Amino acid sequence: MATEGQGQGSARGRRMRGFEAASGLLKDRIRTAGESRGFAVTRLLTHWPEVVGEDLARTTRPVKVGYSKGAFGATLTVLVRAxxxxxxxxxxxxxxxxxxxxxGYAAISRVLLTQTAPMGFAEGQAQFTAAPPVAPPTPPAEIVAEARExxxxxxxxxxxxxxxxxxxxxxIRRRT
Structure with missing residues (x-):
């Protein structure tokens, strides 16, 4: 008699030994949540910055894909700050x-914007990433020397x- 994890047990009923990748654990949940919002391809949700580019991804989030009867193509709703x-x-x-x-094909025919504030609405608050900080310019050497003195x-x-x-x-402010 074979114990669990040995022998010819079904691969589906057994769990892997050791650690499993987090993506493997969450894959089914992400797919289910995405499909409930109309996202047949979850890559659109999980790789949004790669799909639309870093600049647009900083200010937008895909919300849902709506399919209407008799219309060609779907409507993508995107969340954006006002x-x-x-x-x-x-x-x-x-x-x-x-x-x-x-x-891989013309699945989306329209893109609609839904405007929101970055905070508010306790459930599902929109999280937008800020632009990377810009380093201040270095002051001229004579100003640095005078400040050090x-x-x-x-x-x-x-x-x-x-x-x-x-x-x-x-x-610096005196000189400008």
């Missing part, structure tokens, strides 16, 4: 083309660094 909606509106043909490339008499390193930064900001 402040970004005019810019995204101009790129709707680009979004439609890229999504259809993901599906101004804070030079301070013994505490942390305080001296803070005073140098403050002096640099003041000197």
């Amino acid at each position: 402040t970004d909606a005019p810019m995204v509106q101009m790129q709707l043909p680009k979004i439609r083309d890229r999504v259809n490339a993901c599906y 101004t804070a030079g008499g301070v013994q505490d390193e942390g305080l001296r660094a803070a005073l140098e930064a403050l002096a640099q900001n003041i000197l």
Whole structure:
């Protein structure tokens, strides 16, 4: 008699030994949730930045795909902040083309925008990623030298660094 995990037991009833990849554990749940919203291809949900590009993915999220009777193609509803909606509106043909490339055929005929605030609505709050921070430009060498000279008499390193930064900001603003 074979014990569980040995012998000819069905592969479906047995679990893998050791760790399983998280994607394998969640694959069925993601597919079920996606299909309930009309997403036959879950890649559209899971790889949205790759489908539409990083810039559009920062400000948009796919919400659902609606199929209407008798109409050719489906309607993709995309969530966007109200402040970004005019810019995204101009790129709707680009979004439609890229999504259809993901599906492999002209599955989407229309793209609708749903505007929302980035916070609110306790369930399913829209999470949009912010643009990466831009490093401030380095100040000219003469300003750095003057700020270092101004804070030079301070013994505490942390305080001296803070005073140098403050002096640099003041000197830069005076010159502009």
